[in-house]
Amino acid sequence: MRTTWIIAKRDMGSFFASPVFYVIATVFLFLHSFTFLNLLDSFSGQSFQAERFLGQGMSLSLNEMVVEPILFNMAVTLLLMIPVITMRSFSEEKKNKTLPLLLSSPVHLKEILLGKFLACTGVVAMMMLLSSYSAGFLILLGEPEINPLLTGLLGVFLMSACFVSLGLLASSLTENQIIAAVLSFGLALFLWILGWGVENTSSGWGEVVAYISILSHLVPMVRGVFDTSDLMYFATFIFFVLFLTYRVLESQRWR
Amino acid sequence: MIEIENLSKDYGPRRAIDNLSFQINKGEVVGFLGPNGAGKSTTMNILACIMPPSSGTVRIGGHDVLEQSLEARKIIGYLPENPPLYPDMVVGEYLKFTALLRQVPRREVRASVEHVLEACSLKDVSGRIIGRLSKGYQQRVGLAQAMIHNPDILILDEPTVGLDPIQIIEIRKLIQTLAESHTIILSSHILPEITQICRRVIILNEGKIAAVDSLEGLTTTLRKGERLFLKVRNVEDDIVDQLQNIPGILSAQEEGPGEYRVDAELDANPQDALAELCLKRSWGIVELKRTALSLEDIFLKLTLEEKEPGE
Numbered sequence: 001m002r003t004t005w006i007i008a009k010r011d012m013g014s015f016f017a018s019p020v021f022y023v024i025a026t027v028f029l030f031l032h033s034f035t036f037l038n039l040l041d042s043f044s045g046q047s048f049q050a051e052r053f054l055g056q057g058m059s060l061s062l063n064e065m066v067v068e069p070i071l072f073n074m075a076v077t078l079l080l081m082i083p084v085i086t087m088r089s090f091s092e093e094k095k096n097k098t099l100p101l102l103l104s105s106p107v108h109l110k111e112i113l114l115g116k117f118l119a120c121t122g123v124v125a126m127m128m129l130l131s132s133y134s135a136g137f138l139i140l141l142g143e144p145e146i147n148p149l150l151t152g153l154l155g156v157f158l159m160s161a162c163f164v165s166l167g168l169l170a171s172s173l174t175e176n177q178i179i180a181a182v183l184s185f186g187l188a189l190f191l192w193i194l195g196w197g198v199e200n201t202s203s204g205w206g207e208v209v210a211y212i213s214i215l216s217h218l219v220p221m222v223r224g225v226f227d228t229s230d231l232m233y234f235a236t237f238i239f240f241v242l243f244l245t246y247r248v249l250e251s252q253r254w255r
Numbered sequence: 256m257i258e259i260e261n262l263s264k265d266y267g268p269r270r271a272i273d274n275l276s277f278q279i280n281k282g283e284v285v286g287f288l289g290p291n292g293a294g295k296s297t298t299m300n301i302l303a304c305i306m307p308p309s310s311g312t313v314r315i316g317g318h319d320v321l322e323q324s325l326e327a328r329k330i331i332g333y334l335p336e337n338p339p340l341y342p343d344m345v346v347g348e349y350l351k352f353t354a355l356l357r358q359v360p361r362r363e364v365r366a367s368v369e370h371v372l373e374a375c376s377l378k379d380v381s382g383r384i385i386g387r388l389s390k391g392y393q394q395r396v397g398l399a400q401a402m403i404h405n406p407d408i409l410i411l412d413e414p415t416v417g418l419d420p421i422q423i424i425e426i427r428k429l430i431q432t433l434a435e436s437h438t439i440i441l442s443s444h445i446l447p448e449i450t451q452i453c454r455r456v457i458i459l460n461e462g463k464i465a466a467v468d469s470l471e472g473l474t475t476t477l478r479k480g481e482r483l484f485l486k487v488r489n490v491e492d493d494i495v496d497q498l499q500n501i502p503g504i505l506s507a508q509e510e511g512p513g514e515y516r517v518d519a520e521l522d523a524n525p526q527d528a529l530a531e532l533c534l535k536r537s538w539g540i541v542e543l544k545r546t547a548l549s550l551e552d553i554f555l556k557l558t559l560e561e562k563e564p565g566e
Contacts, residue, residue, distance in 0.1 A: 003355075006352065006356060007356075010341075010344075013344075013348075014341065017343055017344075096339070096340070096341065096342065097339055100303070100305050100333065101339035101356070101400070102356070103303075103304070103305045104303040104304060104305050104328060104331065105328060105353075105356045105357055105358075106325045106326075106328040106358055107356060108325065253305070253306055253307065254306065254307060
């Protein structure tokens with residue numbers, strides 16, 4: 001466990017030492033702030049009109065009109081950016097020929113994998129933390145419901161962890177970072193759009209596909225529904241993909 | 256310290272190493288010698304527990320590399336052919352990381368980093384980014400990384416490759432000081448390196464052991480005859496023929512103007528006859544000496560002889 005943390009710390013350190021993190025974080029924050037201000041502006045415009053014509057004042061839901069869309073926007077932005085965060089995990093180690101250092105140390109492969117996973121999710125958590133100024137802003141100025149906001153953030157974070165595990169899998173397969181990024185982006189996007197057509201089907205397969213799709217578990221959480229079956233889905237997903245990655249790395253040893 | 260029995264490794268259909276068996280005792284300095292692709296790096300990777308063997312057993316300090324891999328890895332320091340360096344890290348930070356990774360107790364980390372910085376003369380560059388260091392310094396950081404946890408066994412895969420002559424001498428000196436307190440396995444395809452550092456040589460060729468012996472042993476067992484060097488002042492056309500007529504001399508070859516290489520039967524001692532001939536024909540001896548077979552000759556001989564019966 002100690003070595004897991006040592007590896008995670010080194011990986012995070014190398015993130016913060018490289019310009020990649022700062023570029024990603026800046027772009028992420030810019031997009032987030034832009035959509036946040038846009039949504040806030042349209043919300044205040046509409047509630048102003050509602051007050052004037054209907055006399056209802058603040059009865060428009062801040063959660064529905066600002067919090068939910070901004071969380072979905074954040075999820076999409078992360079979908080685009082996580083592959084760039086995870087692409088280096090194993091690809092760079094292979095390219096720099098540093099993997100023998102980890103493999104010849106008294107460290108279990110599980111610990112290496114877990115360390116990389118923690119480092120990447122840590123970076124994502126850091127980005128989400130930086131963007132949470134907008135939530136604080138809302139709480140200061142308005143009266144959003146806190147619980148849906150929290151489940152929504154948790155949902156987006158768990159989704160990110162799923163994408164991180166996919167990214168690690170892609171990165172373990174190749175020493176080319178671009179291939180790793182494209183592969184993990186494709187996998188993540190596929191899981192995202194898998195849910196699109198499902199609403200119209202009612203067959204057994206439709207239900208299976210709906211269950212696999214990440215959207216069908218993210219949407220309830222963003223809307224404030226906290227269901228342990230969704231948590232189970234995310235946990236199983238992450239465990240399964242990390243297990244696959246573990247097997248890939250192990251089999252590469254034998255070759 | 257290291258026991259290898261019937262070790263084989265296949266890469267798909269290709270057999271990289273074939274049925275190796277040897278032992279290395281504590282405190283020994285052993286050289287792996289062989290042409291490129293002979294299986295040196297593969298053997299070392301298996302010893303360092305990076306890849307498992309296809310068959311056979313390897314025990315490091317009594318620990319099997321498959322069954323007790325983590326235990327075995329604790330007593331090994333490994334410098335692969337390409338030093339495993341993170342180019343964006345600072346030297347000191349990197350060494351601290353490797354110390355923690357190698358399970359050096361937390362309160363001893365600082366001391367062991369200081370120690371290897373000192374030992375590998377890296378003090379001046381400890382604050383610099385690895386990617387910006389010269390190849391020689393990077394190699395030394397790689398070596399520092401291998402010895403940070405003061406392992407019993409050091410496995411060094413071509414530690415001097417790609418360095419300039421001065422750097423080679425420095426690294427060699429460092430390895431020689433390390434040899435006083437560690438078991439070292441060193442690979443190289445550069446022969447003088449092995450002769451200077453190692454007391455025992457394992458010659459690998461096409462995945463098989465071509466010879467295991469001490470250096471002196473190798474040179475004597477492989478000497479099937481004696482070689483003499485003769486230099487004269489007055490060059491005549493028939494010198495080579497005349498030399499070959501001396502009893503006991505197998506062959507004579509001109510190596511340069513007035514310089515001849517003479518191969519004689521073992522214990523024939525043809526020096527007297529040679530000198531007599533030179534005096535009689537007044538060629539004017541400048542030099543007459545016995546030359547030992549160099550490791551280079553042995554190496555070529557072994558690796559070529561192996562092939563001949565098969566062809």
